[in-house]
Amino acid sequence: MNIAIIGAGYVGLVTGACFAGLGHHVWCVDIDEQKIQSLRRGGIPIYEPGLESLIAKGVAERRLMFTTDLEDPMLLADAVFIAVGTPASRRGDGYADLTYVYAVAENLAQYLNDYTVIVDKSTVPVGTAREVARIIEGANPQADFDMVSNPEFLREGAAIEDFMRPDRIVIGVESDRAFDVIKEVYDPLCIRNAPIVKTTLETAELSKYAANAFLAIKISFINEVANLCEVVGADVLSLAQAVGMDGRIGDKFLHPGPGYGGSCFPKDTLALLRTAQECGQDLRMVGAAAEVNNAQKARMIKKIKDAVGGSLEDKTVAILGLTFKPETDDVRESAALTIIPALIEKGTVVKAHDPKGIEEARRELPKEVQYVADSYSAAEDSDCVVLITEWNQYRALDMERIKKLMKVNPVFVDLRNVYRKQKMEELGFKYVGIGQV
Numbered sequence: 503m504n505i506a507i508i509g510a511g512y513v514g515l516v517t518g519a520c521f522a523g524l525g526h527h528v529w530c531v532d533i534d535e536q537k538i539q540s541l542r543r544g545g546i547p548i549y550e551p552g553l554e555s556l557i558a559k560g561v562a563e564r565r566l567m568f569t570t571d572l573e574d575p576m577l578l579a580d581a582v583f584i585a586v587g588t589p590a591s592r593r594g595d596g597y598a599d600l601t602y603v604y605a606v607a608e609n610l611a612q613y614l615n616d617y618t619v620i621v622d623k624s625t626v627p628v629g630t631a632r633e634v635a636r637i638i639e640g641a642n643p644q645a646d647f648d649m650v651s652n653p654e655f656l657r658e659g660a661a662i663e664d665f666m667r668p669d670r671i672v673i674g675v676e677s678d679r680a681f682d683v684i685k686e687v688y689d690p691l692c693i694r695n696a697p698i699v700k701t702t703l704e705t706a707e708l709s710k711y712a713a714n715a716f717l718a719i720k721i722s723f724i725n726e727v728a729n730l731c732e733v734v735g736a737d738v739l740s741l742a743q744a745v746g747m748d749g750r751i752g753d754k755f756l757h758p759g760p761g762y763g764g765s766c767f768p769k770d771t772l773a774l775l776r777t778a779q780e781c782g783q784d785l786r787m788v789g790a791a792a793e794v795n796n797a798q799k800a801r802m803i804k805k806i807k808d809a810v811g812g813s814l815e816d817k818t819v820a821i822l823g824l825t826f827k828p829e830t831d832d833v834r835e836s837a838a839l840t841i842i843p844a845l846i847e848k849g850t851v852v853k854a855h856d857p858k859g860i861e862e863a864r865r866e867l868p869k870e871v872q873y874v875a876d877s878y879s880a881a882e883d884s885d886c887v888v889l890i891t892e893w894n895q896y897r898a899l900d901m902e903r904i905k906k907l908m909k910v911n912p913v914f915v916d917l918r919n920v921y922r923k924q925k926m927e928e929l930g931f932k933y934v935g936i937g938q939v
């Protein structure tokens with residue numbers, strides 16, 4: 503199949519590289535000239551495990567191409583995937599900003615000649631696919647096309663595996679002809695038993711938000727339970743194990759932490775709430791998940807303050823991990839972006855390390871932050887180490903060495919429960935985890 507992907511970000515690039523890897527001919531189109539130039543020279547704009555080699559393979563086999571110009575890709579494309587960003591609106595009201603999606607619709611309409619399937623892969627509120635169709639019809643009344651909603655469920659850091667072995671492929675579609683085209687696009691994955699859920703445009707659009715909201719609720723739930731554990735003297739690690747072993751609940755997404763971040767859960771929960779509100783429908787659990795998450799991030803600041811004896815002033819704190827999760831360079835809505843500015847404001851010296859996220863974090867964090875090359879440099883002369891993101895390289899630190907490098911009475915605040923309290927105390931640390939006493 504010939505496929506055009508519009509928007510070469512986390513989703514567009516991964517989708518393009520994977521489709522090319524599955525044997526299709528793919529054009530990745532982006533308005534960002536620099537990004538496209540760099541991709542053409544072999545540069546990869548994001549860190550995502552396995553992506554560089556998959557892109558290199560697609561390019562070498564002439565199945566993956568990059569351009570800023572829609573015309574050539576549109577000439578041949580059987581299917582055009584819209585994968586541009588849908589960030590929270592700059593007005594701060596929680597609505598999804600659909601400017602990029604609608605701009606693509608206007609732009610591609612002029613190039614539509616032969617029958618083409620237009621697929622929305624961006625996460626968009628209910629009704630957007632129909633609005634995109636209206637825009638295209640308005641701009642080009644002769645256009646021969648069908649609209650499909652095909653939301654994406656991949657996770658950053660595991661994006662290629664998620665794309666290649668999806669739990670399901672959701673296809674919102676109204677015409678058999680369009681369904682056949684999309685089925686053919688995904689056929690290589692269906693041969694590997696990826697199940698297809700065929701549904702309406704509206705159901706497909708809403709199912710994406712419902713899935714993200716459910717996961718956000720699950721995380722906020724365990725975070726609140728972890729906080730209760732701290733008060734009543736229970737241990738959230740064993741609790742999550744006990745609860746998660748119930749097959750109806752499952753053990754995934756029951757890891758307490760500093761609050762979820764990333765480019766999607768925070769914005770998607772708010773956008774879903776807006777949709778519900780507009781329809782006069784309550785979604786109280788989603789609202790609660792978002793509120794609990796904000797409170798959890800703020801709570802982490804108090805946790806660090808209490809751990810160092812009640813005052814952050816003139817303390818030196820080493821931060822391990824700036825990204826919202828491991829195996830990505832993405833810092834969007836990361837807990838580090840809430841915690842670090844608050845520490846600096848209270849007069850703390852912050853030394854920070856991250857394996858991949860420093861460049862992105864630098865753009866967002868106060869200039870006072872000192873970035874260091876590794877965990878041990880961060881720990882040097884620190885009063886406290888705070889582990890925010892559970893990168894593998896932070897999982898087996900030489901704690902004897904860390905302790906020697908730190909000031910006397912070293913404190914370790916483990917916001918991901920990576921280390922065991924008893925062992926850390928035996929080593930001479932004051933250890934503070936989440937949901938443990």
Ligand code: NAD
Pocket residue numbers: 508509510511512513514531532533534537585586587588602605606623624625626654655656657658765766
């Ligand atoms: P991103 O910000 O990484 O990339 C978006 C890209 O679109 C940018 O490169 C931008 O230059 C480009 N773009 C904007 N306007 C354009 C236009 N008119 N023509 C061509 N290109 C244009 O975004 P992302 O993280 O890949 O997310 C894309 C969508 O997928 C969002 O709706 C998001 O919610 C959804 N999603 C993201 C993830 C994820 O893990 N990041 C997972 C599932 C779904």
Ligand code: UGA
Pocket residue numbers: 625654655656657658659714717721754755756757758759760761762763764765766767826827
């Ligand atoms: C999430 C979903 O998992 C994907 O299915 C979805 O496609 C994507 O959002 C999206 O729509 O963009 P992602 O944000 O990449 O993927 O990462 P997750 O692994 O879901 O983690 C999100 C946040 O939740 C991270 O900050 C992570 O640390 C936190 N989290 C996750 C916890 O605190 N505890 C957990 O048990 C799991």
